[in-house]
Amino acid sequence: MQNTFTVTLVEATLLTPKVRHLKLKCHDGQPLEFTPGQFVSFHFPVEGAKEIRRSYSLASIPGQSSHIELALGYVKGGIASEALFSAKPGDQFTMSGPYGRLILRDEKPQRYIMVATSTGVTPYRSMLPALAARLNDIKVVIMLGVQTRGDALYNEDFLAYVNQYPNLDFRLCYSRESDKEQLQPFEHLGYVQDQFALLNPSPDNDIVYLCGNPNMIDAAYEILKEKGFSAQQVRREKYVS
Numbered sequence: 001m002q003n004t005f006t007v008t009l010v011e012a013t014l015l016t017p018k019v020r021h022l023k024l025k026c027h028d029g030q031p032l033e034f035t036p037g038q039f040v041s042f043h044f045p046v047e048g049a050k051e052i053r054r055s056y057s058l059a060s061i062p063g064q065s066s067h068i069e070l071a072l073g074y075v076k077g078g079i080a081s082e083a084l085f086s087a088k089p090g091d092q093f094t095m096s097g098p099y100g101r102l103i104l105r106d107e108k109p110q111r112y113i114m115v116a117t118s119t120g121v122t123p124y125r126s127m128l129p130a131l132a133a134r135l136n137d138i139k140v141v142i143m144l145g146v147q148t149r150g151d152a153l154y155n156e157d158f159l160a161y162v163n164q165y166p167n168l169d170f171r172l173c174y175s176r177e178s179d180k181e182q183l184q185p186f187e188h189l190g191y192v193q194d195q196f197a198l199l200n201p202s203p204d205n206d207i208v209y210l211c212g213n214p215n216m217i218d219a220a221y222e223i224l225k226e227k228g229f230s231a232q233q234v235r236r237e238k239y240v241s
Ligand SMILES: Cc1cc2nc3c(=O)[nH]c(=O)nc-3n(C[C@H](O)[C@H](O)[C@H](O)COP(=O)(O)OP(=O)(O)OC[C@H]3O[C@@H](n4cnc5c(N)ncnc54)[C@H](O)[C@@H]3O)c2cc1C
Pocket: 039, 054, 055, 056, 057, 058, 070, 071, 072, 073, 074, 075, 076, 077, 078, 079, 080, 081, 082, 119, 120, 122, 237, 238, 239, 240, 241
């Protein structure tokens, strides 16, 4: 049965000029129970028509936040974008969930490769404590693709874990920067899926997660299929309306 509930916006901040981080709380005061990697849906009423729903991955880091945290990328003229970018603390919304199967499973690959574009990195942010619990036994590479340095989000959260866990590698890739001199060790030029050429992914060792822009996901999946990956070894979540 669908879990529908009312949420109140507690805080909204800009992570980048085009991405808003929202903190919401449930009306009953209880934290939302979810598995990292899942998403929630907003329900927007439309007069005389069927309500409109839009989905957002949960960015909340368990143990660090009891709020529903989301990262919302702005789409000009978009129904949810306009409503949620103009929302103020105290505003209430109808939401349902959690939903989704882009979650960690009970398995032990040699390595997880987790790839995202922009807000598609939110599921991996939420998974950080669960990944950390596995990092003695396996390696994890988290790769985030954005256009420019100013579009990057949640770097500090990933880098804080990298500092603690040698088996965690975080790579930030810029598709529209060109100055090699300015790059820090975790920064790279080019599309995020270009990094596969450096990682030598193998279906014998790796499980891959892909989240965000459908074009990136299709391009990455093609590369992985060529290397012998099956659909079950490449878990995908496309951010489409
Ligand atoms: C499982 C799931 C999880 C998602 N998680 C997130 C998330 O964590 N953060 C997030 O920001 N989004 C996420 N999305 C996408 C989100 O649900 C909406 O599709 C997005 O916010 C646009 O909705 P909108 O109502 O603002 O725009 P709409 O009213 O749906 O679209 C307005 C116009 O913009 C076009 N459009 C829609 N999306 C884009 C885009 N990305 N780029 C360019 N044009 C576009 C549409 O085709 C349409 O012409 C997720 C989607 C899914 C399916």
